[in-house]
Amino acid sequence: MGRVFDLPARPEMVVLCGRRKDAVHQDAARHGWREASDDWKSVLLRDDVHVVDICTPGDSHAEIAMSALEAGKHVLCEKPLANSVAEAELMAEAADRARRGGIQAMVGFNYRRVPALSLARELIEQGRLGTIRHVRAQYLQDWLLDPQAPLTWRLRAERAGSGALGDLGAHLVDLAQFLLDEDIVSVCGLVDTFVAERPLVDDAQRTGPVTVDDATMFTARFGGGALGTFEATRYAAGRKNGLRIEINGSAGSLAFDFESMNELSFYDATEGAETAGFRRILATEADHPYLGAWYPPGHVLGYEHTFTHQLRDFVTAIAERTTPSPDFAAGLRVQRVLDAVQRSAAHHSRWIPVGGGR
Amino acid sequence: MGRVFDLPARPEMVVLCGRRKDAVHQDAARHGWREASDDWKSVLLRDDVHVVDICTPGDSHAEIAMSALEAGKHVLCEKPLANSVAEAELMAEAADRARRGGIQAMVGFNYRRVPALSLARELIEQGRLGTIRHVRAQYLQDWLLDPQAPLTWRLRAERAGSGALGDLGAHLVDLAQFLLDEDIVSVCGLVDTFVAERPLVDDAQRTGPVTVDDATMFTARFGGGALGTFEATRYAAGRKNGLRIEINGSAGSLAFDFESMNELSFYDATEGAETAGFRRILATEADHPYLGAWYPPGHVLGYEHTFTHQLRDFVTAIAERTTPSPDFAAGLRVQRVLDAVQRSAAHHSRWIPVGGGR
Amino acid sequence: MGRVFDLPARPEMVVLCGRRKDAVHQDAARHGWREASDDWKSVLLRDDVHVVDICTPGDSHAEIAMSALEAGKHVLCEKPLANSVAEAELMAEAADRARRGGIQAMVGFNYRRVPALSLARELIEQGRLGTIRHVRAQYLQDWLLDPQAPLTWRLRAERAGSGALGDLGAHLVDLAQFLLDEDIVSVCGLVDTFVAERPLVDDAQRTGPVTVDDATMFTARFGGGALGTFEATRYAAGRKNGLRIEINGSAGSLAFDFESMNELSFYDATEGAETAGFRRILATEADHPYLGAWYPPGHVLGYEHTFTHQLRDFVTAIAERTTPSPDFAAGLRVQRVLDAVQRSAAHHSRWIPVGGGR
Amino acid sequence: MGRVFDLPARPEMVVLCGRRKDAVHQDAARHGWREASDDWKSVLLRDDVHVVDICTPGDSHAEIAMSALEAGKHVLCEKPLANSVAEAELMAEAADRARRGGIQAMVGFNYRRVPALSLARELIEQGRLGTIRHVRAQYLQDWLLDPQAPLTWRLRAERAGSGALGDLGAHLVDLAQFLLDEDIVSVCGLVDTFVAERPLVDDAQRTGPVTVDDATMFTARFGGGALGTFEATRYAAGRKNGLRIEINGSAGSLAFDFESMNELSFYDATEGAETAGFRRILATEADHPYLGAWYPPGHVLGYEHTFTHQLRDFVTAIAERTTPSPDFAAGLRVQRVLDAVQRSAAHHSRWIPVGGGR
Structure with missing residues (x-):
């Protein structure tokens, strides 16, 4: 990122x-790291390590993140924040305490x-969509x-905590809450597993049970009254990384599909009917x-650059002593929605309020 | 239609x-009708009228359709079949009786x-999609x-019976059941009204209450195990007639959007990864x-031609004494799904089995 | 057309x-014609025939059209106007004479x-594109x-006169001249025939020579300084009726593809960079x-309706005693461009001025 | 590139x-270079420099590249290879000599x-397109x-040597010759400059003459008989980096647009008409x-990665002592086509054979 952006600090890849x-x-x-280690706990004791980037499966996020924060390290934690609301709550509290000491924590919703x-x-913040009515989010x-x-x-x-729900659905929930700057207040949903047994990784002759969801679908209501439909699946033939979101408001609409990640579709309902239409903003x-830091127009970016941007924002927040976004509280809010979906699914999909508050 | 298709009978536009x-x-x-009348009951008495096409709002479908069938007229009835399951059941029974006497009835799911x-x-019937996992249907x-x-x-x-649900959702439900050749067996859903009062048609200074839904969203389970998400709304800024459906199976996927009605997207998952991709079939x-009856390739059709095809199929069914499709039983099955959505919505969106059977 | 539009006259389909x-x-x-005939000359003698629609191959256009005009019939002639500039000139002169007597002639550039x-x-006329720089037209x-x-x-x-040039290229040339409201003043181009011999229609065992072009490409300069590239071919695998045109000006761009005939892409270069983008106008x-005469928004039209509109405009011009557009002079201007392309092709593709003037 | 690919050598960024x-x-x-210098000639004397990557404007390519090759450095030279055919010929000869000594040279057609x-x-090499008929290339x-x-x-x-021709057109020519594995044998074309004077970089109050082309269009014939249309411009409002190429053959077609760089459209004309269609291969x-070295499917790449791949191929060629592609001879072939276009433009666009041979 330092080759592209003017950073307020120069990160070093220590261990x-x-x-x-x-x-x-x-x-x-x-990858250019100075050292390697198989003992993360000892790394947290080092004085020359100031930032920890956690990329492990969800079951170890809480322990590592809280230890790191306690050791005074800034933490970037892969999403979803944790495998349970209980863990996520502890993490958010730890992050709160750390922040008071100038230590920052962020979740990797890239x-x-x-x-x-x-x-x-930005367009939604500017009011270009008016009152939001619908969010339509799919991760296929x-x-x-x-x-x-x-x-x-x-x-x-x-x-992993859960399957499509935590891996894919978490991105949708965070994105929707980020884009609208509103929380989901209630959900009704289901989870399903299509293939119950699969070959073991180490012994393809034997199988074991799949214990997570293959797909999830849920309906949501946002704090501001908008309705959302969400779907995440690993069984949508031909859709490779189809993170799609469409938002309809009283003054306009937006649509996005990650498979064409450099494009945003925007419809301005305040234009005259003669020339109104979804515009493909490259x-x-x-x-x-x-x-501003990249290439001339039309020289498109790729998946990798979402991480470049994420680290740039994290390093900037650390250097400028501001709270990075999404912080652990935002990660917790996502976790609460995922949890509510699972509880709704366990109760005939009836509406469940999302616990906690902003 | 007679100018395009070779028909087994030559329809005349009587009254x-x-x-x-x-x-x-x-x-x-x-429009080239021989006569006009403001008394439909007298028209049903005429010997020179053999077919009745009902294009009225839903509250009069049952009475007109049943009278017409009783009078020995073949009936094409606009969708949704009726404003209630009770009416639809009576109509389906009437159609059953009529069919035994060689009189046909069809619903206008164009x-x-x-x-x-x-x-x-056809592609689904041929098994090109394998086991269906997902149906994703929106009418925006x-x-x-x-x-x-x-x-x-x-x-x-x-x-109207209902709003987006009966007007738009009915098409989605019929299409999904038609494409999969499977019924929806249970649903959970919601309906919502965003604007509660609107100006009266005859007196714009006064307002009256909107008594139907502006939008509906529901999740469905099909007889064969597939999961469906459905959404219909009249508030999706920039979507003019966005009837979209995507179906994912174990062997392939299909996607369609009415705004590009001459195109079908098809993904064949059995192809090699090197050249697999959604193909735009024109x-x-x-x-x-x-x-076969129309223009050379690429000379696209429009909305109007869905009705041309519908009448061609209806006239053919009458002439060949076969049951047209969709018949009133299919219309009733749609009605039962809509009814289950409304009941689910009234019960915190919990899962509701769809009544009746095929 | 009378079922859709309010016409100033009610056409009857006579013979x-x-x-x-x-x-x-x-x-x-x-198709609902009152009579049929295999003698067009006798038809021109009838008093109850006021309009003649010529749909024959190009080699008979001149004779029929001029006879009809002389007989006082309004004439709609299929494109291209003729098989040669000489014929087209005679036809345009005949149309001029007829017009002075209140008789109208139009070419079927649908x-x-x-x-x-x-x-x-309309958008170009309003100046929304600024100074036109480029026209990029393909008919595939x-x-x-x-x-x-x-x-x-x-x-x-x-x-047929020529092959892809006259059949497809003629449409491109007319469209470009129509859209810019400017004439092409010079061209350089080529024609080519890929398959020189083909089976006879009546005797597939024998072959005969293909005497027209399979494909043509030409570059053109418009009166106002814009540059155009044109290509027409019957060998573009997978392109069924791909009439595409893109126009770039100093203030904006337009793009169109007939295979999605209800859509126009429009880029407004005067908008801020943040939200500028090609908009898909449905x-x-x-x-x-x-x-205004058709369906609600999003209920798309088809190929057929281009003819409905053409006849509506022709009937309106006749009734209102205005010159229809494109008239035979416009057809002649197209013919001159096609002729210049053929002459350039015969002279190592060197630039050739288009004969005649507006 | 070493972080993504397994390389046969580990490049170091020296100066x-x-x-x-x-x-x-x-x-x-x-950017992580060990040293910096403003004297390229002294750098060529260093023993610890084995590879030189030339990214200067075209007027210095020849001198630097030939000096570097003579000094025994492998050379990657930015495109177009040179500002004239004469220079490019000398460079290709120098590269030939160097290759015999195990020194490689490559042009940066990324x-x-x-x-x-x-x-x-690959698909064309496999014969999936059959006999190529048409190439349609635009860089907008x-x-x-x-x-x-x-x-x-x-x-x-x-x-710069030339404008849109050498900057954009060079890419099109190289790509077309690369994809077909055939050379362009003759061209007819034009160049044009729309805005003749522009403000000076250092003194915006004064202007100077634009001495290169703003746009170019040319028609080409390939060795195997295919016809090509080429267009490059910097005045296509709304097209940001619109490098597009479509190729039609007797057995299929391909289409590409860099603005959606992860997608290739492929039409297989040997498929049944029922399901044939352009497929969007992601x-x-x-x-x-x-x-194979990158992310899971659907996690798209960007512009930057074309350079990663280019260097990976160059380093691999050096290590494996194979001729990299495109070599300077390929760069020369492009130069000859550009030169022929300019000569045709100077002779009323008449057909000009492309000099040299493969």
């Missing part, structure tokens, strides 16, 4: 941690950093289509979020 | 009925006759965006449904 | 003419009547891909050309 | 050269490295729309060129 000694040394060398979606947020992948695909950690509840102009 | 004498005479002249959607049905319009739009009959429950080839 | 007696009687009955393209013309079909496709009249110069609003 | 001492030191620090376009080349930008945009080096012939599968 890469992992469980498998060989692999972590190899990867550290490849899709907020797609320039087209940052632009979407197809990598589980093959019933012989192996039972990785993502399909085991004890590691979000690569210098005036667009993050783009 | 146009309506409530307002002047208007109906004017329209009859304009979107089945979009060639791209007829083709979709925006003509109620303006809160000063008048309180027409479509916004009054006593005439459904204008001689091999496509209905197209 | 259908054709060469093959049986076929013409059958077609007349099917694509002008696509609402999205009529709208394009693929029906000659198969080298065994038969040698129909369209592939014989003595009947040309189905009541404010759009011709649409 | 960044530039004319302005301060700027080059700043940039070197920012768009060959867009995965979707590498895939296009709009950054000169504003007549007050300054007179940068790109608008001065003595630095070129992000592990089976696609370069993609």
Whole structure:
């Protein structure tokens, strides 16, 4: 990111941690880390480490993040924040305490950093959509289509917490709450598992149970009255990373599909009918979020750059002593929605209020 | 239709009925009807009328359709079949009785006759999608965006039965059941009204209550296990007639949007990854449904032609003494789904089984 | 058209003419003509025939059109106007004479009547594109891909005049001149024939020479300084009726593809960069050309309706005693461009001025 | 690139050269170069420099590249290879000599490295398009729309050689020759300059003459008989980096637009008409060129990655002692086509054979 953006601080890549000694040394060398380690706890004791980026499965987020915050390290934690609301609450509290000491924490909802979606947020903030009526969000992948695909950690509840709900649905919930700057207040939903048994990773002759959802669908009501439909699945043949969101308001609409991540569709209902129409904004102009630092117009960005932007924002927040966004409280709010969906699903999909408040 | 298709019978346009004498005479002249009348009951007594096409609001479908069937007239009835399940059941029974006497009845779900959607049905029947996992159906319009739009009959429950649900949602439900050749067995859903009062048609200074839904969203489970999400609204800014449906199966996917009605997107998951991709089938080839009678490839059809095809199929069914599709039983099955959505909405959106059977 | 539009006159379908007696009687009955005839000359003598619509191959346009005009009949002539500039000049002169007697003549460039393209013309007239710099026009079909496709009249110069040039290129030239309201003043171009011999229509065992072009490409300069590239082919695999035109000006751009005939893409370069983008105008609003008479927004039109609009405009011009557009002079201007392309092709593609003037 | 690909060698970033001492030191620090220098000749004397990447304007390519090759450095040279055929010939000869000594030279036509376009080349090589009939290539930008945009080096012939022709057209020519694996053998074309004077970079109150073309259009014939139309412009309002190419063959078609760089459209004409259609291949599968090293499907790449791929291929060629592609001979072939276009433009656009041979 330092090659693209003017940063208020120059980050150094100190030490890469992992469980498998060989692999972590190899990867550290490849990616330019100064050192490698298989003991994250000792790393937290080091004085030359100021920032920790947690990229583990959800079951270890809480322990690592809270230890790191306690050790005075700034923390960027992969999404979803945790595997349960209880953990997420503890993490948010820890982050609150840390913030009072000048230590920052952020959740890795990287899709907020797609320039087209940052632009979407700006347009909504400016009131270009008027009163929001509808949010229509889908995250469609197809990598589980093959019933012989192996039972990785993502399909085991004890590691991943949930399936499509926490992996994909979490992004949708965060994005919707970010774009509208409103929380979801109640949901009704379902989760389903299409293929109940899959071959083990280490022994393809044997199978084990899939303990997470393959797909989830839920309806939501936002604080401001808007209605939302959400769907996440790993069984949508041909949709590879189809994170789509459409928002309809009284003054306009927005639509986005990550598979065309440099484009935002915008309809301005205040224009005359003669020339009104969804416009395809190619979000690569210098005036667009993050783009001032990049290429000339039309020279499109890719998935990778969402992480570049995320780190740039995190480093900037640390240097400027501001709260990064999304903070752990935002991560907790997402967790509460996911939890409410699961509880609704367990109660014949009836409406469930989302716990907690903003 | 007789100018395009080789029909087994030559229909004649005998008499146009309506409530307002002047208007109906004017329209009859304009559209080539031999006569006009403001008394539909007397028309049913005529020997030279063999087919009745009912295009009235939903509150009069049952009476007219049952009278016509009793009088031995073949009946094409506008959708939704009725304003209640009770009416629809009576109509389906009447149609059953009539059929035994060689009299046919059909419901006007014209979107089945979009060639791209007829083709979709064929591909699913051929097994090109494998086991269906997901149906994603939306019908998006925006003509109620303006809160000063008048309180027409479509916004009054006593005439229209329901709002977006019966007007738009009915098409989605019929299409989904048609395409999958499966019924929806249970639903959970909601209905909502965004603008509660609107100016009267006859006196814009006064307002009256909107008594139908502005939008509806529901989740459905099909007989074969597929999950469906449905949404219909008149508040989706910029979506003019956005009837969209996407279906994902274990072997492929289909997607359609009426605003590009000549196109069907098809993904074949059995192809090699190198060249697999959603293909835009321009459904204008001689091999496509209905197209053998039309123009050379690429010379696209319009909305109007869905009705041409509908009448062609109806006239053919009458002449060949086969049951037209969708018959009143299919219309009743749609009505039961709509009714279940309303009941679910009234019970905190909890799952409700759809009554009746196929 | 009378069922859709309020016409100043009520046309009657009097007599259908054709060469093959049986076929013409059958077609007349099917399409609602009162009579049929295989003798067009006698038809021109009738007092109850006031309008003649010529749909024959190009080699008979001149004779029929001039006879009809002389007989005092209004004439709508299929495009291209003629098979040579010489014929077209005679026809334009005849039309001029006839006009002075209140008799109108029009050429059937039906694509002008696509609402999205009529709208394009309006936007350009309003100055929304500023100074036009580029016209990029392609007409892509693929029906000659198969080298065994038969040698129909369209592939014989003595009947059709030329191939892709006159059949497809003529539409492009007329459209471009219509949209810019400027004439092409010079061209450089080429014509090519990929498959030189094809099976005879009547005897597939024998072949005959293809005497027209399979494809043509030409560059053009407009009176106002804009540059144009034109291409027409019957060998563009997968393009069925791909009439596409894009126009770039100093203040904006327009793009159109007939395969999505209800859509016009419009870019307004005077907008702020934040939200500028090509907008997809769905040309189905009541404010759009011709649409006031049709369906609600989003209920799209088809190919057929270009002819409905064409006849509506012709009948209106006749009734209102105004010159219809495009008149024969416009048809002649197209012919001159086609002729210049052929002459350039015969002279190593060097620039050739287009003869005549406006 | 070493973080993504397994490379046969580990490149080190030794020294960044530039004319302005301060700027080059700043940039070197920012981008991770060990040293900075404003004297490229001294750099060529260093033993620890083995590879030279030339990113200067075209007027210095020849001198630097030939000096570097002579000094035994591998050379990657920005496109177009040179500002004249004479220079390019000398460079190609120098590269030939160097190659015999194990020193490699390559031209930076980075768009060959867009995965979707590498895939296009593979499909054509496999014969999936049959006999190629048409190439339709456009490179559309709009950054000169504003007549007050300054007179940068790109608008001065003595630095840039030509304008849209060499900057944009060169990419099109290389891509077309790469995709078809055929050379263009003759062309007819034109160049034009819309805005003749522009404000000076250093003194906006004064203007200077634009000495390059703003736009170019040319028609080409390939060795195998295919016809091509080419157009490059900086005045296509709303097109930001619209490098588009469509290729039609007897068995299929391909289409690409860089603004959606992860997508390739492919039409297979050997499929049945029922399901044939242009498929949108999202070129992000592990089976696609370069993609095995990147993210899961659907996690799209950006402009930057074309350079990552280019360097990966160059480093691999050096390590494996194979000739990289495109080599300087390929760069020369492009130069000859550009030169022929300029000569044709100077001779009333008449057909000009492209000099040299493969």
